[in-house]
Amino acid sequence: MNKKSYSIILGISALLMLFIFLLVGHHRGIPDRVRLDRGTLLGTGSSVAERIRPVAQVNIASAETQGEPVKNAAAAPPPSRNGQQVYQSTCVACHDAGIAGAPKLGDKGQWAKHVAKGLDTLYASALNGVQGSTGAMPAKGGNPALSNAEVRAAVDYMVARSK
Numbered sequence: 666m667n668k669k670s671y672s673i674i675l676g677i678s679a680l681l682m683l684f685i686f687l688l689v690g691h692h693r694g695i696p697d698r699v700r701l702d703r704g705t706l707l708g709t710g711s712s713v714a715e716r717i718r719p720v721a722q723v724n725i726a727s728a729e730t731q732g733e734p735v736k737n738a739a740a741a742p743p744p745s746r747n748g749q750q751v752y753q754s755t756c757v758a759c760h761d762a763g764i765a766g767a768p769k770l771g772d773k774g775q776w777a778k779h780v781a782k783g784l785d786t787l788y789a790s791a792l793n794g795v796q797g798s799t800g801a802m803p804a805k806g807g808n809p810a811l812s813n814a815e816v817r818a819a820v821d822y823m824v825a826r827s828k
């Protein structure tokens with residue numbers, strides 16, 4: 666074996682040893698990295714339960730807030746509003762400015778011919794709707810959520826203010 670081939674073999678084995686050294690070093694680190702990865706995935710800070718919990722809480726919270734009024738509505742109807750409140754919530758849309766031929770609140774001249782029909786007729790018109798000479802009044806003023814008592818209270822309020 667001459668000097669040249671000897672140094673080539675020496676070089677190759679040095680490279681081989683370096684390679685083995687790196688390989689072993691690399692694999693020796695793997696268990697640590699696996700532990701680390703598992704720690705981040707399952708560990709205290711961000712375990713599966715931990716990560717889905719806020720979502721579950723939000724769902725429960727919104728279900729509770731959404732469920733609350735429904736539960737109350739089933740248990741007891743909302744307290745009936747008085748005539749003025751019903752008027753302000755619904756009837757005001759037409760009767761305040763006299764929209765669509767509606768008699769204006771407080772206008773005795775416009776209301777006279779309606780008041781002359783008698784309260785029972787006015788209740789019936791407000792509850793069922795009426796097609797008059799000046800325009801059409803939708804049933805319950807177009808708000809079916811109103812109870813009959815609330816509509817009648819609103820009629821009482823409007824008539825009292827307009828005669």
Ligand code: HEC
Pocket residue numbers: 751752755756757758759760764765766767768778779780782786787788790791795796797798799800801802803805806807811816819820823
């Ligand atoms: C979309 C518009 C509109 C709304 C909202 C509305 N009205 Fe009317 N209302 C009218 C019109 C138009 C007339 C006139 C009908 C006519 O010529 O007889 C009228 C007439 C009436 C009359 C007289 C009916 C008759 O037989 O002479 C009463 C009472 C009345 N409305 C009550 C109400 C009450 C109570 C509400 C709210 C719950 C309400 N209105 C909401 C349009 C409306």
